[in-house]
Amino acid sequence: QVQLVESGGGLVQPGGSLRLSCVASGTIFSIAAMGWYRQAAGKERELVATITSNGYANYSDSVKGRFTISGNHAKKTVYLQMNSLEPEDTAAYYCKAERLRTAPPPFSYEYDYWGQGTQVTVSS
Numbered sequence: 775q776v777q778l779v780e781s782g783g784g785l786v787q788p789g790g791s792l793r794l795s796c797v798a799s800g801t802i803f804s805i806a807a808m809g810w811y812r813q814a815a816g817k818e819r820e821l822v823a824t825i826t827s828n829g830y831a832n833y834s835d836s837v838k839g840r841f842t843i844s845g846n847h848a849k850k851t852v853y854l855q856m857n858s859l860e861p862e863d864t865a866a867y868y869c870k871a872e873r874l875r876t877a878p879p880p881f882s883y884e885y886d887y888w889g890q891g892t893q894v895t896v897s898s
Contacts, residue, residue: 776800776876776887780869783892790896791857796869796889798850803882806873808845808852812865812894819868823854836862859896866891 782794794810809824809832823833823843831843840859845852852869869889875882 776802776871776874778869778871778887778889780867780889780892783867783894785895785897786859787898788860788896790859791855792859792894794854794856794867794869794892794894796852798871798874798887801876802850803875803877805847805850805871805875806884807871808847808850809870809872810843810852810854810867811870812863812867813891814865817865822867824870824872825852856894859894861896864894864896866893 777800778796778798780796786792807824807826810822811819812822813819821834822837823841825831825843825845827847840857842855868891871887873884874887875884
């Protein structure tokens with residue numbers, strides 16, 4: 775059983791910072807990438823940032839220069855440092871493990887897994 779647990783959300787004033795953490799646990803052989811997505815009220819879930827197992831990071835245009843993703847794939851953790859937060863960043867933030875295997879090929883398939891989410895609210 776694979777589980778992703780996020781932490782670090784909360785209420786912050788505009789211009790402030792927060793750091794989100796996510797750790798994956800369970801029977802895990804490999805993870806191709808980990809990332810963060812967010813979903814604001816009444817909107818679809820959208821990409822925030824992802825990082826591959828070899829360290830390649832990808833960001834949405836709306837967070838470039840303000841957010842930084844980092845990870846330790848050996849420890850199955852991913853972080854999101856969020857600076858210069860804006861009210862538009864208010865959303866539930868979800869951690870995702872992409873193309874995760876629970877055993878070496880060909881003994882397992884690749885699946886994506888999601889955490890339960892952590893709320894980030896940016897408001898004065």
